[in-house]
Amino acid sequence: MTTETTEGVRVEVLKTWVPASWLADPDGGGLDHSWLGDAAAHLAGGGSVTFALRGDDAEPTSTELIVRAKAALAAVTTLLKERHALPADAYVEVDEESYGTPTAPEGRSRFLLPHQDGAHSSFLTPRAVNDRHGITETRVYSNTVFFKRPSHKMYQGFLITRPGKFPGETYYYDLIAMLHDAYARRTGHPPRDAVELELFLGDNIARSLELADVHRSRYLTVGSLLGSEHPAHHVLPSGPRAESELWPEQYASIPDIWRQVEACPCGLCEGPGARLMCHGVTATLGLSWPQTRARYEAAVTGERGDLLIGNNLTQKHAAFSARDRQICPVCVVVDTPVGPEYEAWLDQQWTQGFDRVGGAR
C-alpha cells in the first residue's frame, strides 16, 4: 500500500552559489551570511545542498576547489552545531581525490545503487530508548572489511573535480519516507508515530544481523532496512553497482539468488545488481525498482566545482557517473555515535522525518 501523493516523499535539494568574496577569504568572511545559514537549515531539515564553488574563476584547480570545499563544509558544520543540535564532537573528514570511477569490467559508466557512505558503521538507527535489540550500543553493522576509517558518517558529500565524459547525476532518497510506506504495506495501516517506525527499523536491522552468515553483506541494503525476510534482499552487489555481480560466497550460500539476478519482477532492469534491487523493493514497497525511482528519487546534475552534501543516515544516495569522473569525498562524522548529544540530534531527525511524510496521516 502506497499513498498517491509524493508530497514530502522526495528529498528537497537546494543549490547555493557560494559568493566569490567569501571564497577569497573564508576565515575573514565569518559565518553570518544568509546563504550559509539557509544551507545549514536546509541540511538540518532533511534536505540536500549543492554548493557551487567555482566563484568568479573560469577554471580553478582541483587543489583550490578542495580547499574551498573544506572551508565551506567546516563553516556549515559549525553552524549545524551552533543552531541545529549537531553533536559538539562532530568533525569534517576529507578523503583523497579519487583516481576515477570503478565500473563493471570494460564499462563506460556506472549506476551506483542507493547506499550510505561508510555504511558498515553509518546507517539510520532508532533512538536508544526505542531500541529493543542492543543495536544502538555501537551502531556497527560489520567491522572486518572497510575502505578507510570506521567513523560514523552523519552527512556525506563529495566535491566534483572532474565530471568526466558526461555530466553525472546524483540521486537522493528519503529513507524515513520509504520506511513509512514499507511499514504501511506490511501492517496494513500507517505508523501512528515515529516510534513505531523506529521499532520497525530496529527489528529489520536485527534481522539482517541475524542473517549475516547467510547473506555475507557488509552493508544494510534497501531491502533489509525495509524489512524483507529473504536473505537475497540483504545482499549488496559489488560496487554497489547496478551492472555488477554478487560475491561467489553469496551465490553459494543463497542458491535462490541465481534465479533472482537473472530476471526481475518488472523485466526492465539491467544488470544483476539492479535486478536484485528490483526484487527487494517489490517485496517491501510493492514497487519495482523503476517505480521506486519514480516515486522517491530527487536528482541533481553535478558540475565541476559542485560540492554535494546530504544526510547520510536519513537519506540514501545513488549516482550515475562516467568512468573517468573524479571526486573528493568529504563527510561530517563522529567517532562514536552514542551519548545524549547524538541522541538529541537523532531525535530531531526522526521527529521531522516523520512530520515530512505527513505524520500519522
Added chain:
Amino acid sequence: MKREHDGPVALSVHEAGHLVIAHSQEALTVGESIWSDQGFTYTNVGSEADWTKPAEKVRSIAAQVAVAVAGGAAELVVHRGVLPEELTVEDVLAETGSIDFQLAQEWLALQRHDPSQDAIEAEVLDVFHLVAAALADRGTSALVSELADRLLARRRREENGTVRLGSTEPEVAALLAGARLPAEYPLTRTTTANLISVTTH
C-alpha cells in the same frame, strides 16, 4: 565460480585452480571446494588480516585477487594447455567469467575510495598473467588436474547431491603440501601509500 561454464571437466579444473592458489597464499586460509546440487562450484577462502594495518590489508587483497582469477587461469593453462602471453582484459574476462573477474575487481577497489577502473583492469590482467605462469609449471598443472579429477569423480558418484573436496582431507592435504608456488603476488597498479589516513578538521 563461473556462470558461463563449458562442461564438467573444465569446471572441475576451474575450481581446483582456486583451491591450489588459495592454499599457496600465506595471507589466506582455504577450506573446501564445493560442487553444489544447484550446479555451481565454489571454494571457501578466509583471511585473518587486520585491515587497520595497511601492509597486511594490501597483502590479503593481493592474495584474494590471485585466488579470484585462478579458476580462469587454470582453465586456460591446465585444461586447454595454452600458455598465455599477451592477453587482453576481454580475454581474461572470458576465462574467469564475470563473477570471478568482478570479485577480483571488488577486492582491488577496497584499497581506496574510487580507484581508476583502468588501473583495476590492468592489475587484474597482470595478476592473471602471474597466476597463469605459476600454474603452467608441470608439477603444478599435474596437481591441479589430480585435484580436479577427484572433485569430478565425486560429482559423478553422487549426481544429485552437493559434493566437497576439503583441503584438510589427508590425501588432499598431502597433495597440496607438495605444491611449489609463490606465497604472494605483487600489486603494482592500484596500491596507494596512504591507505587509511584522512585529513580531519
